[in-house]
Amino acid sequence: MYLSSFSTGYSKIPAKMTSSPPPVKTSITPQPTSLPTRTIPGSYGLPILGPLTDRLDYSWFSGNDAFFKKRVEKNQSTVFRTNVPPCFPFFLANPNVVAVLDVKSFSHLFDMELVDKKNILVGDFMPSTKFTGDRRVCAYLDTTEPQHEKIKDFAADTLKRSTTIMIPTLTTLLDTMWDTVESQLPSGPVSYLVPIQKFCFAFLSRCIAGADTANSPDMAENGYLRMDRWLGVQLLPTVPINAFQPLVEIFLHSFPYPYFLVSNDYNKLYEFIEAEGKEVISRGQTEFKLSKDDAIHNLLFILGFNAFGGFSIFLPSLLASLGSDKSGIQEKLRKEVREKAESGLSFKSVTEMDLVQSFVYETLRLNPPVPLQYGRARKDFELSSHDSAYNVKKGELLCGYQPLVMRDPKVFDDPETFIPDRFTKEKGKELLNYLYWSNGPQTGTPSASNKQCPGKDFVALTASLFLAHLFLRYDSVTIADGSFSGVEKAKQ
Numbered sequence: 001m002y003l004s005s006f007s008t009g010y011s012k013i014p015a016k017m018t019s020s021p022p023p024v025k026t027s028i029t030p031q032p033t034s035l036p037t038r039t040i041p042g043s044y045g046l047p048i049l050g051p052l053t054d055r056l057d058y059s060w061f062s063g064n065d066a067f068f069k070k071r072v073e074k075n076q077s078t079v080f081r082t083n084v085p086p087c088f089p090f091f092l093a094n095p096n097v098v099a100v101l102d103v104k105s106f107s108h109l110f111d112m113e114l115v116d117k118k119n120i121l122v123g124d125f126m127p128s129t130k131f132t133g134d135r136r137v138c139a140y141l142d143t144t145e146p147q148h149e150k151i152k153d154f155a156a157d158t159l160k161r162s163t164t165i166m167i168p169t170l171t172t173l174l175d176t177m178w179d180t181v182e183s184q185l186p187s188g189p190v191s192y193l194v195p196i197q198k199f200c201f202a203f204l205s206r207c208i209a210g211a212d213t214a215n216s217p218d219m220a221e222n223g224y225l226r227m228d229r230w231l232g233v234q235l236l237p238t239v240p241i242n243a244f245q246p247l248v249e250i251f252l253h254s255f256p257y258p259y260f261l262v263s264n265d266y267n268k269l270y271e272f273i274e275a276e277g278k279e280v281i282s283r284g285q286t287e288f289k290l291s292k293d294d295a296i297h298n299l300l301f302i303l304g305f306n307a308f309g310g311f312s313i314f315l316p317s318l319l320a321s322l323g324s325d326k327s328g329i330q331e332k333l334r335k336e337v338r339e340k341a342e343s344g345l346s347f348k349s350v351t352e353m354d355l356v357q358s359f360v361y362e363t364l365r366l367n368p369p370v371p372l373q374y375g376r377a378r379k380d381f382e383l384s385s386h387d388s389a390y391n392v393k394k395g396e397l398l399c400g401y402q403p404l405v406m407r408d409p410k411v412f413d414d415p416e417t418f419i420p421d422r423f424t425k426e427k428g429k430e431l432l433n434y435l436y437w438s439n440g441p442q443t444g445t446p447s448a449s450n451k452q453c454p455g456k457d458f459v460a461l462t463a464s465l466f467l468a469h470l471f472l473r474y475d476s477v478t479i480a481d482g483s484f485s486g487v488e489k490a491k492q
């Protein structure tokens, strides 16, 4: 199974060896087609007014899901022109995009011959580099920039080196988390957001930066909050919030927030990594030829933005998938976990847990933690959806909204339904070619030549271990409305 490739699932093909990096190829990667050519439908509307009405519809009237769905219906096409926030009045960003909302058109975003990824992690708007020590960190670099290769190899190396401590660290931290939850349950339901975030911060600090929160009472207690604030202030302009409108539109979505609001938090996080992550920083300097500051600011971004940000969305949705199930999935998962991990949790035992892994993948399909991906056309090219071809011009920004792409009925049967064993057996494994949460297929290989998440296998493995640990400790858990309301200890 694919999890088994965790420690070697990163390819060290250097970007500079290929003048134009090879694209990720899947059987659905667009080939020259004989499909009918269509003009890209949709429009950007009148200057100022068009972007403004689209922004209000996206963030307020419809919400992002319905925003894209309505436009697919109106244009009778999964490829169309629209605006996405942020925009007018105080953002210089250009909101015009070409939306790509089916599996085939979305996969053009992985082809590094076709798209440039410079500075477009969250769209044409880029948060100030003040948030990242006055430098552009890895996720904002295109594959053609030499620094991208160095930092991406460094990121993959830190994860690879963490394999020896990963399972004991995860087990110890999860036991602490569950002990705390159990001690609070007699007073009523316990919201899982804080316990999960505390666990994620400690676990990821250790695995990515080698930094142990046990050596810093401030970080053990407040590290996750400091990260939340640093993330929140950068991302506010791009996050749709349906409550408290129109106040949110006026005060949170109309201008970027300045760095000084979170400089104290960021400096504390920097000091923590500098003091506790010495060994990893030193490898960054000697093996990957990064300056000390480049190593620390990139570690902080990878740890905080990429990993902590991703897991803080993903693990709660994993628990929500468990909580909303009515088919008896907990019993099936428990049975598989106890059978395969009879002699304890190990990488080998988890790779044998097909249902656990499929449950993880199905959660990632229906709730991709990073919903939007962007790519700027490097040249004029022909983009194809399942039924039409479209001419894209050099410089146009493609925008893929994954929650819709991952419900493409041409690829996924019964796409709106959570089917826990969807990714098992031969057909299920084939479907992994079209699971795109990591900015590439689940069967793809992250490398310096592409922009696929180097944490792809680590993420799926951690989530599988999280579930396996849960079902070794408990027979079942009761979860509703973002809280644990009961746990039944393992009887064995």
Ligand code: HEM
Residues within 6 Å of the ligand: 117, 121, 138, 139, 140, 141, 148, 152, 155, 156, 159, 208, 302, 306, 307, 309, 310, 311, 314, 369, 370, 372, 373, 374, 437, 438, 439, 450, 451, 452, 453, 454, 455, 456, 458, 459
């Ligand atoms: C649930 C957790 C995670 C999610 C959902 C996630 C998702 C993603 C996505 C979607 C991208 C591509 C963004 C884009 O270019 O549009 C990305 C890139 C990246 N991720 Fe992850 N990620 C997660 C965890 C991690 C972890 C644990 C690491 C640790 C190494 C990591 C490191 C990175 C880096 C360095 C990039 C930039 C890649 C490049 O520039 O080529 N991520 N991630």
